Amino acid sequence: MWPALESGHNLGDVTHVTEILEVKRQKLMVTSPLIEFRNVNFAYGTRPILKGADMSISRGQVVAIMGGSGSGKTTLLRLIGGEVRPSIGSVSVAGQVVHELGRNELFKLRRKMGMLFQFGALFTDLSVFDNVAFQMREHTNLPESMIRDLVLMKLHAVGLRGAQHLMPAQLSGGMARRVALARSIALDPMLMMFDEPFTGLDPISLGVIGGLIRRLTDTLGMTSIMVTHDIQESLRIVDYVYFLADGVIAAHGTPDEVRESKVPFVHQFVHGEIDGPVPFHYQAQPYSQDLGVGAGSDV
């Protein structure tokens, strides 16, 4: 799985490689942010989702975006990809305001992005090999022999070189997610977005996907944004965490800061408490009134 170990290098070499990658990552992070949200407001119809969200993501980082269901996490990814436009505010990627781009410019920007969808979204009529080769065939004029080599390299990176001839229906959930990951890094994107990458995975697959996200981000010099509910796995691999609640960034910090946080919402989320700022009960009239007992009751 780890190329350095497979090729027979000793652990000293691995440590050296890790140090080089760390220096490279630090260099990337000191430059200007790759993504900036400035006072972003967004609504689906009349239902407001984001109400002035501000966020900044540096290059070379793995960032997790967390929050309750329906809090607008996936919407943040859709805003970055230009699938939807903010009603107020702006989202910038690599210095370009996404919603101001024309269709061709947006597609040019998207070629530098990769996205891993919640259930992989593999093309069901194409084999694993053809799925990974899809973007190369669509966007490049590379000869088929070179595409073959590149596809095998990408599949090898996710440990599925041997599955190249399988169809998506023959893959397990974890394998499908890994193939989708190989497909999304096919053109070596500068930015990777992961929409709930750990959903429905067994512990082994979960660890594999988490490890791959971290390792590929470091080795390919990408920036990764991950929308997830899996607090333990994400705190293990990310550099920074944003918490989204009530349409704004409610809290943010490094994994250590998040673990120690006294902010009630973060504390409830990290420790999985059933009641707190996010109430257990859906908004309702008083219980006694519903049961027809107590003051104000006709019974």
Place this chain on the structure above:
Amino acid sequence: MLLVLLKSVPGFLRFRLITREIYYAGVMSLIIILVSGLFVGMVLGLQGYETLQKFGSESAVGTLVALSLVRELGPVIAALLFASRAGSAMTAEIGLMKATEQLAAMGMMAVDPIARIVAPRFWGGVFSMPLLAAMFSVMGVFGGYLVTVIFIGVDEGSFWSQMQSSVDFRYDIVNGVIKSCFFGVVVTAIAVFEGFDAPPTAEGVSGATTRTVVTSALAILGLDFVLTAFMFRGVS
């Protein structure tokens, strides 16, 4: 529709995408078209003979079978079958691609789903429909021949000669082909639109598939009347 036409250029440049759809929409529909054509022709032969023999005109049964098929039944029934088999499959496939985020994934890869998915399917259907209608008519004529000449014993020479003298290539056959081209455009346009517009849920895809069949059937029958009114106005 206009969007599909505008974005068809890449599909024509990579004609492989269209031939693949001709295979799925056309070749895979051949069995149902051929079998249906055979039985429709056989029924036409039987009913035609039954009626015409009362007037001593049973030798005209070949004319009746051929004109009914190439003018009306060939294009119309082939289009109805095409809508049920290939149109519904197109809608379900595109709808499911939408529901499983495959279209969104394609968009995020900077590949236009209309150019890559919708346009090749549209043209695949448009090219397949007239060919299928022609196959339907040929098979129907053969079915009529089988029943009237082989089983009942109508004279073979008068069956074919009457048909040959009554069926005009431009007036009957070409008009039938034109009809089937119109039906091909309408059915595939409805099918790809319903698929692309389907709500991304199981219920949404199911509803869209039903709408494709129902809307296509109504559109075919309505359009058939309009086209017939323009093409055949008592001129012979």
